[in-house]
Amino acid sequence: MPLAGALRQGRWSLNLHEYQAKEILARYGVPVPPGKVAYTPEEAKRIAQEFGKRVVIKAQVHVGGRGKAGGVKLADTPEEAYEKARAILGMNIKGLTVKKVLVAEAVDIAKEYYAGLILDRAKKRVVLMLSKEGGVDIEEVAARNPEAIHKFWIDPHKGFRPFEAREMVKRAGLEGNLNKLAQVLVALYRAYEGVDASIAEINPLVVTTDGQIVAADAKIVLDDNALFRHPDLAELREVEAEHPLEVEASNYGFAYVKLDGNIGIIGNGAGLVMYTLDLVNRVGGRPANFLDIGGGAKADVVYNALKVVLKDPDVKGVFINIFGGITRADEVAKGVIRALEEGLLTKPVVMRVAGTAEEEAKKLLEGKPIYMYPTSIEAAKAIVAMVGGAA
Amino acid sequence: MILVNRETRVLVQGITGREGQFHTKQMLDYGTKIVAGVTPGKGGMEVLGVPVYDTVKEAVANHEVDASIIFVPAPMAADAALEAAHAGVPLIVLITEGIPTLDMVKAVEEIKTLGSRLIGGNCPGIISAEETKIGIMPGHVFKRGKVGIISRSGTLTYEAAAALSQAGIGTTTTVGIGGDPVIGTTFKDLLPLFNEDPETEAVVLIGEIGGSDEEEAAAWIKENMKKPVVGFIGGRSAPKGKRMGHAGAIIMGNVGTPESKLKAFAEAGVPVADTIDEIVELVKKALG
Numbered sequence: 048m049p050l051a052g053a054l055r056q057g058r059w060s061l062n063l064h065e066y067q068a069k070e071i072l073a074r075y076g077v078p079v080p081p082g083k084v085a086y087t088p089e090e091a092k093r094i095a096q097e098f099g100k101r102v103v104i105k106a107q108v109h110v111g112g113r114g115k116a117g118g119v120k121l122a123d124t125p126e127e128a129y130e131k132a133r134a135i136l137g138m139n140i141k142g143l144t145v146k147k148v149l150v151a152e153a154v155d156i157a158k159e160y161y162a163g164l165i166l167d168r169a170k171k172r173v174v175l176m177l178s179k180e181g182g183v184d185i186e187e188v189a190a191r192n193p194e195a196i197h198k199f200w201i202d203p204h205k206g207f208r209p210f211e212a213r214e215m216v217k218r219a220g221l222e223g224n225l226n227k228l229a230q231v232l233v234a235l236y237r238a239y240e241g242v243d244a245s246i247a248e249i250n251p252l253v254v255t256t257d258g259q260i261v262a263a264d265a266k267i268v269l270d271d272n273a274l275f276r277h278p279d280l281a282e283l284r285e286v287e288a289e290h291p292l293e294v295e296a297s298n299y300g301f302a303y304v305k306l307d308g309n310i311g312i313i314g315n316g317a318g319l320v321m322y323t324l325d326l327v328n329r330v331g332g333r334p335a336n337f338l339d340i341g342g343g344a345k346a347d348v349v350y351n352a353l354k355v356v357l358k359d360p361d362v363k364g365v366f367i368n369i370f371g372g373i374t375r376a377d378e379v380a381k382g383v384i385r386a387l388e389e390g391l392l393t394k395p396v397v398m399r400v401a402g403t404a405e406e407e408a409k410k411l412l413e414g415k416p417i418y419m420y421p422t423s424i425e426a427a428k429a430i431v432a433m434v435g436g437a438a
Numbered sequence: 439m440i441l442v443n444r445e446t447r448v449l450v451q452g453i454t455g456r457e458g459q460f461h462t463k464q465m466l467d468y469g470t471k472i473v474a475g476v477t478p479g480k481g482g483m484e485v486l487g488v489p490v491y492d493t494v495k496e497a498v499a500n501h502e503v504d505a506s507i508i509f510v511p512a513p514m515a516a517d518a519a520l521e522a523a524h525a526g527v528p529l530i531v532l533i534t535e536g537i538p539t540l541d542m543v544k545a546v547e548e549i550k551t552l553g554s555r556l557i558g559g560n561c562p563g564i565i566s567a568e569e570t571k572i573g574i575m576p577g578h579v580f581k582r583g584k585v586g587i588i589s590r591s592g593t594l595t596y597e598a599a600a601a602l603s604q605a606g607i608g609t610t611t612t613v614g615i616g617g618d619p620v621i622g623t624t625f626k627d628l629l630p631l632f633n634e635d636p637e638t639e640a641v642v643l644i645g646e647i648g649g650s651d652e653e654e655a656a657a658w659i660k661e662n663m664k665k666p667v668v669g670f671i672g673g674r675s676a677p678k679g680k681r682m683g684h685a686g687a688i689i690m691g692n693v694g695t696p697e698s699k700l701k702a703f704a705e706a707g708v709p710v711a712d713t714i715d716e717i718v719e720l721v722k723k724a725l726g
Contacts, residue, residue, distance in 0.1 A: 166539060168619045168649040168686070171546050186691050203544040243538055272685065273538035275513055302683040317617060317683025318591020321646060321673040322714075324682075328675035329712065337676075339683045342574070342592070372576035372596045402600065403576055424713055 061269040061284055064107040066149045068247075068267035075238035077231050077249070078261045082151030091132030094150040095125040101153040104131045105264075106138060106145040109285075111184075116140045121153055154263055159251035160221055161185055161196075162232060164239045172200040173239065175207065175232065177219040181251035207236035223254040231260055242280060243273030292336070296355045299348075301338055303355065308333025309434055311356035311365040311394075313349070315340050315374045323368045326423055332431035335362045343373045349382025353391060363434040364395045368423055371402030380408035383417060392416075395433045399426040440586065440611045440631040440638070441529060441555075444569040447502050449527065450475040451494065451518045452509035453485050457533075461509065461574050462486055468571040473501040494525040505529035507563060507572050515559060516541035523554040531572050532558035532622070536685075542620040549622065556622025560685065562592040562614035573614065575599075583608015585721055586632040588625050589644035590617050590651075590684070591672060597714050598642060598670070605718045607725070610638045617684030619648070625655035633664055640665055640724050642717055643708070646672035648687045648694040656702035666724035668717055669703045669710040671696050 063071070069079040081098065084107065085091040095102045106118030113119055118140050122128035128150060138145045159182035167174040178196045180188045188195055197219040201207045212229035221228055231252065239247040246268040253263040274281040296303030302317060310327055312334045314320035324334045336359065340352050349367075356365055369379050379400065386392050397418045400408045412419060418433075420426035448465070452458040453475025463486055466472055472488050474497040481492030491497040494506070506527045510518040515534040522530045530549065537559045549556045557564060563573015567580040579596050581603035589595040592614055599609050611632075615623055625643055632638045641663075645652040652671065659667050674696040676682045678689045689695050703710050709724075711717040 166543070166619060169651070169654065171543060171620050173540075173543065189691075203540070203547055240540060243540055245539060270539045272512065272536045273540065276538070304680050304682060306677065314593075316591065316593025317687065318589070318594030318644070318646065318672050319597065321591075321676065321682050321687065322594055322597075325672065325675045326713065334675075337680075337682055370593050370597050370600075372579070372593060373574060402579065402596065422715070424715070 061271060061274065061280070062109045063267045063269065063283060064109070065105060065265060066107060067283055068265040069262060071242055071267060072235065072238050072249070072262055072265055075241060076234040077238065078259065079265070080152045080154050080261050080263065082149050084147050085132055085150050086136075086147050088129045088133040088136065091148060091150050092125045092129040095122060095128035098152050102128055102150050103153045104128060104135055105149045105151065106135050106140060107147045107149055108140050108143045108145055110141045110143055113140060118145060154253050154261055155256040156251070156253050156263070157256045158222060158254040160254070161188070161250045162235060162252045163246070163248040163250065164236060164244070165246050167200060170200050172203060173236075175199045175201060175215065175236065177215050177221070177232070179220055185248075185250065201236060206240070207233055209233055223260060224258060227260045231262070242267070242277060243270045244268060245270045292355060292359055295358070296338065299351045299355065301340065301352060301355065304337040305359070306334050306336055308335045309361050309363040310430055311335050311338075311359065311362040312368070313338045313340060313352045313356060313365065314368040315342065315344060315370065319368060319370055323366065323423065323427070326427040327366065327431065330424070330428050330431050332427065332434070335359055340374075344378065346378050346381035346385060349379050350385045353383065353386040357391060357394060362394060364397065364430050366426060366430045367396065367398045368426065369398070369400045369402070371400065371404055373403075375404040376400040376402060376408035377404040377411060380411040384411060384415065387415060387417070395430070397426045397430040397433070399423050439566045439569065440628070440635050441613065442505060442564050442566050442570050442572055442611070444469060445471065446504045446570050446572070447471050447473045448572055449473065449494065449497055449501070449503045449506040449522070450488070450509065451506055451522065452511075453477055453488065453490055454480045454483065455509055458509035459485055462488065464574070464577070465571050468577040470570045470572060473503060494521045494527065498525045498527065503527055505531065505572055507531040507533060509533055512536040512538070516545040519545050519556060520548060523549040523552040523556075528554055530554055530556045530622070531561070531563045532556060532616075533561060533563060533574060534558075535560040537618070539618075539620055542618065546620055546622050557613060558616040558621060560618040561616030561621070562595065564611065564613050566611045567609045575612070575614070579603060580612060581608040582610075584610065584637070584639040584725065586610050586635065586638040586641045587612040587644065588628050588641065589614050590646050590686070591644055594672060594714075595644055598644060598717050601714050601718045602642075602721065605722070607718070607721060610635065617646075617686050619686040624651045626651070626658040629655060629658055629663060633662065638665065640721050641667045642670070642721065643667055644670045644672070645699060646684065646687050647674070647676055647682065647689050647696055648684070650693060650698075652699040653702040656706040656708060659708060660706040667708045668720040668724060669708045670717055671699050671710060
């Protein structure tokens, strides 16, 4: 929508690292095992020495399945902590390099539970999910044994009360100190609300052999739209963890998603861009990106969009699909012509324009080396023919 | 027609801002009956001949208001919607994109309790063709006709309306319900209104990946709908876990997949178009 340009906050979903999530949870009263971040094996050793106990070394990367990939290891001595940290730091987990590890006191586990908060779109409320089956992927539990997950939809105005938390603990059959477990759940919701999370999860929520309750692992994803309220958290964004083109596009205020094909896609309106991707796929092509220039875009916006899309070395051709409403097709044409005149258009460009100022746009583009087609489907077929279909 | 017509008296919240002024002009040109505007701190001004008040309460004390359209920036947008609901405005159209989700969770529930209907956020609004436009869509592509449209998208809706208009079929009322994860009104809330509207002969439902509103709509259609419905799903080729422009257009785990939506439509006997042109063909076929 047109308000977006002026008011769009971040476009990325902001995933926090485990140690950052735990810091937040601790602030709201969730007990977490003592831990510190290390960037070098020496630091890991020093932290282990300081704790003077068995520690766990955990890779801090924004992907799931760290454990299976060898990114989580126990160390009994500081020397061992040094060795384990050396093995994990620099490790590649699903395409991401491990740059830091969390060194935390190991916990003696008696029970492992799951507690998570997420938005239930259909119910339009935040739902608490609680399960005795913790320490494993909750989506697996949901698929295998959905009855093992107990749900409670939280009244946004009343919040989550201790008695409701106690009832949930009983309902889910968690064993351990009832009041402490309930306090953790209440604190988890307060944290979720307090930082404007979209996901907050403790997995596993551990009852230790000596009866303590701690969040042994935690995950928080923040709501981008609310980051303006949390400038301290907005700073936690790690640009290197994002695709550089997504970073650049976001600086221009574009909604951009990098995809794995070779046809650059530019359109106005998220729905139209999604439709354009679908069409290109249908006729055998593979889009290289999703890029929405938004509503009411002027020539310079289109020029910048072309700049971002053509910076992608995967792109072998570009398809610009415009339905002029508030956006004027002639403004789009002017942006394309500027890019052309500056020698930016090194790859074939296919366009389909309709709607407001369609005729003016066509006149402007007459005789220019831009391939114009009257319908989206014809333009999709043309660009696929030019760059070659699915490789 | 549903929800709005040429008699609907409209309040514009955020009327003095750039977007608010621009679209107020567009709506006035379309013939929309705009009776007042609100911008806190700008009470007493006039914008395009429309009197501006500091609060919605003052505006409704001086004017009969049937609907409000909101162009207030995201941080204050949910509060603006609540202000309208508390002042008793029965229909609230929230255009703003980028509203914090928890603000919407709270506002949607409270507005419902107060008895107002909220459309959006992150939506293009409502248009009853050749009657009134309470939104930001290009009015000229909507020719008066037979088809009601409910959509999670903006531009794609304009495309569909233009194609239906060019084919001589035309539209009755088009409602853009918004692209956010939590919206005030969903497909299944509006289908009963089209079902009872004598002018609407068929409904086009433009959905997209993410959430389960299409599935809920399909279930309702299967049990209750007396008129033909044609479906469309955007983002069918989108990868999982990626947000496709709209905050709500994201497949999470097994929720929000195109397969699930297509299956639900198939079970409800709703034909699904793959292209905009096919929407027109399927509507023609349904109308016989």
